[in-house]
Amino acid sequence: xxxxxxxxxxxxxxxxxxxxxxxxxxSGHRSVSWYQQxxxxxxxxxxxxxxxxxxxxxxxxxxxxxxxxxxxRSEMNVxxxxxxxxxxxxxxxxxxxxxxxxxxxxxGTRLTVV
Amino acid sequence: GExxxxxxxxxxxxxxxxxxxxxxxxxxxxxxxxxxxxELGKGPQLIIDIRSNVGEKKDQRIAVTLNKTAKxxxxxxxxxxxxxxxxxxCAASRGRASYDKVIxxxxxxxxxxx
Numbered sequence: 001x002x003x004x005x006x007x008x009x010x011x012x013x014x015x016x017x018x019x020x021x022x023x024x025x026x027s028g029h030r031s032v033s034w035y036q037q038x039x040x041x042x043x044x045x046x047x048x049x050x051x052x053x054x055x056x057x058x059x060x061x062x063x064x065x066x067x068x069x070x071x072x073r074s075e076m077n078v079x080x081x082x083x084x085x086x087x088x089x090x091x092x093x094x095x096x097x098x099x100x101x102x103x104x105x106x107x108g109t110r111l112t113v114v
Numbered sequence: 115g116e117x118x119x120x121x122x123x124x125x126x127x128x129x130x131x132x133x134x135x136x137x138x139x140x141x142x143x144x145x146x147x148x149x150x151x152x153e154l155g156k157g158p159q160l161i162i163d164i165r166s167n168v169g170e171k172k173d174q175r176i177a178v179t180l181n182k183t184a185k186x187x188x189x190x191x192x193x194x195x196x197x198x199x200x201x202x203x204c205a206a207s208r209g210r211a212s213y214d215k216v217i218x219x220x221x222x223x224x225x226x227x228x
Binding site (some may be wrong): 004042043105 | 148155157160165207215219221
C-alpha cells in the first residue's frame, strides 16, 4: 500500500513569489491535514480537508490556502512568499475525520525562501 | 492558549539502556495522546497512542503511561537500539476533535550511542 506522497521534496523560491505544494493521500483516505514544521515553532496546524471541504484552518495569514480534489489529493498554496515561510511542510492523511484517527505523514516538502 | 510541554529537549543514552520522555498538557479536556517518531528526512510516524480511559499501554519495547490527575504522560523505550535515534513528539487532543485541536510538544531529540 503506497504511503502519503508529497511533491516536490525540495523547493527554493524568491521572496514575493508564490508556490504550490501537492499531497497524494493513502488510497481510500479522505482526510488530509497540512502542517508547517520549523525549529522554532515546531509542528503547527495549517488546515484540514475532508471530502473536498476545508473543515478547519489554523492561525496562519490568508496567503496560505489549500484545496482538495474529488480524488482526495490536496494542494496548498502560499502567495507572496516571505523569508519566514521557509519550513518543512507536512501533509498527513487519515481514513476518517477526527484527531484520534491515526494520521499518516508524508516526507514533507522542504521550502526555502531566499 | 493550550500547550504541551516536553522534556528533555535532547537525550543521549547508551545502547541497551532505557529512555524516558515526559510531557505535560494544559487542556484538562484532552483525552487522546499520540506519540510520533520522526527520523531525519522523514515525516512523523505514529508509534504508540493512549486514551484517557487507560493508564498504561505497551507495545514491545515501547510503553506509554498516563496520569490524568497530574496531566502528565510519558514514553518509555527499553533496550534502546541505534535505530531508535530520532526526534520524538508527544501530542494531546480532544479525540473526536479535528486536527486543529491537536497540540504537539516541541520534540525530544534522542541519540542512542552504540
